[in-house]
Amino acid sequence: xxxxxxxxxxxxxxxxxxxxxxxxxxxxxxxxxxxxxxxxxxxxxxxxxxxxxxxxxxxxxxxxxxxxxxxxxxxxxxxxxxxxxxxxxxxxxxxxxxxxxxxxxxxxxxxxxxxxxxxxxxxxxxxxxxxxxxxxxxxxxxxxxxxxxxxxxxxxxxxxxxxxxxxxxxxxxxxxxxxxxxxxxxxxxxxxxxxxxxxxxxxxxxxxxxxxxxxxxxxxxxxxxxxxxxxxxxxxxxxxxxxxxxxxxxxxxxxxxxxxxxxxxxxxxxxxxxxxxxxxxxxxxxxxxxxxxxxxxxxxxxxxxxxxxxxxxxxxxxxxxxxxxxxxxxxxxxxxxxx
DNA sequence: AAAGACGACAACCGCCATCAG
DNA sequence: TCTGATGGCGGTTGTCGTCTT
Numbered sequence: 001x002x003x004x005x006x007x008x009x010x011x012x013x014x015x016x017x018x019x020x021x022x023x024x025x026x027x028x029x030x031x032x033x034x035x036x037x038x039x040x041x042x043x044x045x046x047x048x049x050x051x052x053x054x055x056x057x058x059x060x061x062x063x064x065x066x067x068x069x070x071x072x073x074x075x076x077x078x079x080x081x082x083x084x085x086x087x088x089x090x091x092x093x094x095x096x097x098x099x100x101x102x103x104x105x106x107x108x109x110x111x112x113x114x115x116x117x118x119x120x121x122x123x124x125x126x127x128x129x130x131x132x133x134x135x136x137x138x139x140x141x142x143x144x145x146x147x148x149x150x151x152x153x154x155x156x157x158x159x160x161x162x163x164x165x166x167x168x169x170x171x172x173x174x175x176x177x178x179x180x181x182x183x184x185x186x187x188x189x190x191x192x193x194x195x196x197x198x199x200x201x202x203x204x205x206x207x208x209x210x211x212x213x214x215x216x217x218x219x220x221x222x223x224x225x226x227x228x229x230x231x232x233x234x235x236x237x238x239x240x241x242x243x244x245x246x247x248x249x250x251x252x253x254x255x256x257x258x259x260x261x262x263x264x265x266x267x268x269x270x271x272x273x274x275x276x277x278x279x280x281x282x283x284x285x286x287x288x289x290x291x292x293x294x295x296x297x298x299x300x301x302x303x304x305x306x307x308x309x310x311x312x313x314x315x316x317x318x319x320x321x322x323x324x325x326x327x328x329x330x331x332x333x334x335x336x337x338x339x
Numbered sequence: 340a341a342a343g344a345c346g347a348c349a350a351c352c353g354c355c356a357t358c359a360g
Numbered sequence: 361t362c363t364g365a366t367g368g369c370g371g372t373t374g375t376c377g378t379c380t381t
Contacts, residue, residue, distance in 0.1 A: 016349070016375075038366065054367075055350070090369060101369075102349080109371095110347055 013047040017056055021046055025053055026061050059102045066098025070107055078104060079112065083126045 013021075028044035034057070037050035046053060070078070074096055081092045089101035089108075096104065108123075116123040 014351075036366080051367080052350080059349075087370065105370075106348055 012041075012049050012052070014052070017060075021048070022056070022061060025056060029057055029061070030063075055102075059100045064098055065100065070099075074099070075112065078108065079116075082108065082112075 017025075024044045024046055025040070028040060032043070034040070034054075037054045040046075040050055040053045041048045044053070048056075077096060078092060081095055085091050087105075089105045093099050093101040093104050113123040116126075117129075120129050121127070122129050
């Protein structure tokens, strides 16, 4: 504690690197290799500390670095890995060739985190952000007298990309936390709604179409949601668009004492408003949804299918116990294709 | 045109683990 | 076993360019 920075101690240069410094460092490393970083600045003729040289090389000068925008695949992978690994940027970066931990960390902090927040997802836990109490008090009961403050919807029925599959197949250590969190839940007969959320989100495999959804949010969808909710005191609508979805309802209370009925959902979801309980249960294609469908179809016709909004159906979690798979491949298929 | 806000990215700081002497 | 040097990592701050008012 209290150790001075090496640069301050030795009165070395700090701040941005000049092209001349870059050239010296680059030439030195390419000629002699890395070796001991503490000796690099002296040998390369730099007024920098070894630590600074190391960082400059790793984050900027290394020839194998991939510069430029993150692709959609990379973005998806970062989100998936972040859910498993948290802020272990170095480990995340190890799965993205040519990207540095610093680069990924910056991308996360400046872009992805904000996207998730816009979608109502806590970027730390990857769980939906809880709605403030005052916003939920006037909401109608959602199903069977549930006091659940929200249902959840999603827009993506895409599964993890084949890249993710390949990566995870090669990395059982990444699969394990995903799988254990999933099957811990499935095996549990006393899971609460919040438990389910935790596990469901921990098992999340794909954030595919995040950018598309975010763009929709940017397109006043998010403000529409909040204003609709606040103006009419409605609840939130679980909005299916295809195969795998989850919503949940408790037979009598939100506290989780009763058996939960869960729908299986795609892990990607966002809050959406409804105008009334009636609308929630009967009319699954309300006007704002149609508007949104049109909006989405207009901007993302190639990747989204909005023709299949289904009425809410429920599946008892306790009746849907999945046998433990014998292989990772089987586990993968269950996790990514059946959830 | 100027100033402030904002976002993206580079770099630094401090802590921790490891290792050699 | 202890201690200091070193590298690695994550959090944070600084800088600069662009956008908005």
